[in-house]
Amino acid sequence: MRAAVYHGPRDVRVEDVPEPELEAATDAVVRVTHTAVCGSDLWFYRGDSDRDVPSTVGHEPMGIVEAVGDDVRSVAPGDRVFAPFKISCGACEFCRKGLHTSCVNGEGWGGDNGGAQGEKIRCPHADGTLVRVPDRYADDEDALRSLLPLTDVMGTGHHAAVSAGVGAGDTCVVIGDGAVGLCGVAAARRLGAERIVAVGHHDDRLDLAESFGATDTVAERGDAAGERIRELTHGGTNHVLECVGASSSMELATEVCRPGGTIGYVGVPHGLDGGLDLFDFFPNNLTLRGGMAPVRAYAEELMADILQGTLDPAPVFTKTVDLENVAEGYRAMDEREAVKVLVEV
Amino acid sequence: MRAAVYHGPRDVRVEDVPEPELEAATDAVVRVTHTAVCGSDLWFYRGDSDRDVPSTVGHEPMGIVEAVGDDVRSVAPGDRVFAPFKISCGACEFCRKGLHTSCVNGEGWGGDNGGAQGEKIRCPHADGTLVRVPDRYADDEDALRSLLPLTDVMGTGHHAAVSAGVGAGDTCVVIGDGAVGLCGVAAARRLGAERIVAVGHHDDRLDLAESFGATDTVAERGDAAGERIRELTHGGTNHVLECVGASSSMELATEVCRPGGTIGYVGVPHGLDGGLDLFDFFPNNLTLRGGMAPVRAYAEELMADILQGTLDPAPVFTKTVDLENVAEGYRAMDEREAVKVLVEV
Numbered sequence: 029m030r031a032a033v034y035h036g037p038r039d040v041r042v043e044d045v046p047e048p049e050l051e052a053a054t055d056a057v058v059r060v061t062h063t064a065v066c067g068s069d070l071w072f073y074r075g076d077s078d079r080d081v082p083s084t085v086g087h088e089p090m091g092i093v094e095a096v097g098d099d100v101r102s103v104a105p106g107d108r109v110f111a112p113f114k115i116s117c118g119a120c121e122f123c124r125k126g127l128h129t130s131c132v133n134g135e136g137w138g139g140d141n142g143g144a145q146g147e148k149i150r151c152p153h154a155d156g157t158l159v160r161v162p163d164r165y166a167d168d169e170d171a172l173r174s175l176l177p178l179t180d181v182m183g184t185g186h187h188a189a190v191s192a193g194v195g196a197g198d199t200c201v202v203i204g205d206g207a208v209g210l211c212g213v214a215a216a217r218r219l220g221a222e223r224i225v226a227v228g229h230h231d232d233r234l235d236l237a238e239s240f241g242a243t244d245t246v247a248e249r250g251d252a253a254g255e256r257i258r259e260l261t262h263g264g265t266n267h268v269l270e271c272v273g274a275s276s277s278m279e280l281a282t283e284v285c286r287p288g289g290t291i292g293y294v295g296v297p298h299g300l301d302g303g304l305d306l307f308d309f310f311p312n313n314l315t316l317r318g319g320m321a322p323v324r325a326y327a328e329e330l331m332a333d334i335l336q337g338t339l340d341p342a343p344v345f346t347k348t349v350d351l352e353n354v355a356e357g358y359r360a361m362d363e364r365e366a367v368k369v370l371v372e373v
Numbered sequence: 374m375r376a377a378v379y380h381g382p383r384d385v386r387v388e389d390v391p392e393p394e395l396e397a398a399t400d401a402v403v404r405v406t407h408t409a410v411c412g413s414d415l416w417f418y419r420g421d422s423d424r425d426v427p428s429t430v431g432h433e434p435m436g437i438v439e440a441v442g443d444d445v446r447s448v449a450p451g452d453r454v455f456a457p458f459k460i461s462c463g464a465c466e467f468c469r470k471g472l473h474t475s476c477v478n479g480e481g482w483g484g485d486n487g488g489a490q491g492e493k494i495r496c497p498h499a500d501g502t503l504v505r506v507p508d509r510y511a512d513d514e515d516a517l518r519s520l521l522p523l524t525d526v527m528g529t530g531h532h533a534a535v536s537a538g539v540g541a542g543d544t545c546v547v548i549g550d551g552a553v554g555l556c557g558v559a560a561a562r563r564l565g566a567e568r569i570v571a572v573g574h575h576d577d578r579l580d581l582a583e584s585f586g587a588t589d590t591v592a593e594r595g596d597a598a599g600e601r602i603r604e605l606t607h608g609g610t611n612h613v614l615e616c617v618g619a620s621s622s623m624e625l626a627t628e629v630c631r632p633g634g635t636i637g638y639v640g641v642p643h644g645l646d647g648g649l650d651l652f653d654f655f656p657n658n659l660t661l662r663g664g665m666a667p668v669r670a671y672a673e674e675l676m677a678d679i680l681q682g683t684l685d686p687a688p689v690f691t692k693t694v695d696l697e698n699v700a701e702g703y704r705a706m707d708e709r710e711a712v713k714v715l716v717e718v
Binding site: 122127129130287288293296297304305309310312313314315316317318319320 | 467470472474475632633638641642648649650651652654655656657658659660661662663664665667
């Protein structure tokens with residue numbers, strides 16, 4: 029079968045690789061129909077993080093179940109499913125409390141289960157991992173395109189909003205205009221925020237943020253960004269969604285968080301080698317909450333709203349490629365031509 | 374009048390200083406009867422933090438109101454009162470939401486209001502700052518000794534427990550066996566914790582921790598401490614009270630916090646020049662909450678329990694000196710002979 033394989037910085041090729049097969053009784057094999065390129069894929073693509081060479085890539089799979097092991101109960105061949113970026117058993121202490129990213133049996137995509145940017149994957153712990161799309165929408169391309177972000181960015185943006193404590197009537201600030209930040213805006217609106225200030229550096233993305241529910245946008249950089257946000261929020265906000273993970277964005281989050289407020293952070297920390305400066309947090313009683321988003325926990329709840337049409341993250345896909353052209357998708361995201369790339373397999 | 378004056382590292386002298394007088398209509402002058410030496414006083418005492426020389430010191434005052442300005446309504450001359458370590462107006466946004474340490478009119482003790490280790494202080498914003506002791510207990514020395522820690526350490530330990538989300542039936546870990554850590558143990562028990570693991574390095578203080586409600590104590594150091602705590606808590610706890618503020622204690626807190634758990638921190642960050650390593654927080658979705666404790670917000674609630682006898686932080690005072698011998702109090706705390714020193718003025 030064909031799959032995207034990483035060979036080194038800026039070198040992703042689609043090649044023939046062995047087909048994954050059922051190994052354990054709790055496995056499923058899924059024929060991938062839709063997947064995506066993620067902002068976090070750019071770290072190895074740019075050489076900023078290590079990754080085995082060669083290795084299969086991709087972690088946002090949606091497709092049709094092809095085969096299931098004897099112990100799989102929740103899905104059957106022919107079902108339309110998608111899976112979060114992390115595999116989870118659904119049965120351990122952490123899965124049961126909704127923290128699937130800490131699953132004691134958890135693992136990521138790639139390696140011997142196959143990368144999600146390929147024709148097939150083997151899904152371990154299929155009952156705990158796969159989310160079944162209701163049959164009525166199983167072949168509805170519009171619905172599938174809207175559901176695909178639940179594999180990662182929509183659940184992650186929602187985690188930022190939940191972690192920041194956003195509720196009805198709140199004012200919040202969303203830092204980052206990538207796919208996660210945009211989904212954070214949509215999540216904050218869904219949770220009832222009355223005022224949503226989106227912060228980014230790209231006019232087209234801030235326009236998207238407005239269409240997702242941002243009431244204000246801030247494109248300033250450096251000190252000017254903080255000043256503008258404090259002006260808009262009368263001195264700072266109680267709810268900051270930090271959707272980047274860079275030291276500069278965490279500093280800005282701290283600067284615009286009102287005393288007693290909460291920063292919900294979901295950007296994988298990078299460039300934070302100096303660590304987080306607690307001297308900014310301590311006097312103001314700022315709370316830091318968040319981390320790697322347990323998107324499996326949020327999938328059913330968010331799917332319900334997507335299917336009833338009150339939430340639609342599909343516009344984060346500003347470009348679509350087929351699997352053979354996945355390298356073009358990486359390039360377009362690397363050069364910020366595309367917010368997020370959908371890959372049709 | 375007489376007051377303790379800081380002249381440089383390990384040089385605190387009691388001297389004649391000018392008496393404070395009413396300046397604003399919202400001021401009160403309080404004749405101090407009881408005060409204390411705080412662990413945080415040791416930072417300037419040891420030369421670890423800067424402080425003006427000479428300057429009056431102390432921030433935990435209790436006494437009798439001597440005079441009030443025309444606008445003061447809640448206290449009158451003759452009332453027994455105490456005040457938190459920070460002055461707060463009681464009327465601003467932050468005071469109204471219980472975050473008195475972020476009061477927009479706030480200030481600390483010392484300078485022109487006088488240090489609390491002296492015969493008199495001028496209390497700005499008397500209505501927002503002073504807590505009146507019910508008349509029935511106004512001259513009850515045992516009650517006053519138990520109430521005095523509400524000026525700082527008892528409210529701070531309570532803030533750690535509240536910030537860590539401790540509730541009925543919980544297991545928690547309290548890091549630090551100083552006065553704040555001990556009060557954290559008492560606060561956790563008061564909030565209903567079923568299992569309280571106290572962590573420190575001094576047998577006598579850990580004995581005190583047990584008398585305050587600790588069900589287990591851990592005296593190990595380094596890696597052994599983390600191992601022992603994880604063993605006792607079946608792999609980590611959801612509620613950690615970080616009551617030290619050093620990098621080693623924050624690292625231990627991170628190490629023993631269960632995925633999805635919360636670290637309530639109240640130790641002023643020191644020795645954390647490298648910052649907080651988010652790489653430990655992100656994958657496990659740890660929450661960091663806390664900061665400078667708004668002890669004014671907690672004073673009435675905790676006072677009620679102290680006066681009804683269900684909470685008693687008085688044993689943190691393991692030594693008592695009179696004002697003229699306050700230097701001996703600093704010495705005893707510096708050399709860890711005393712947990713906390715009460716100063717009779």
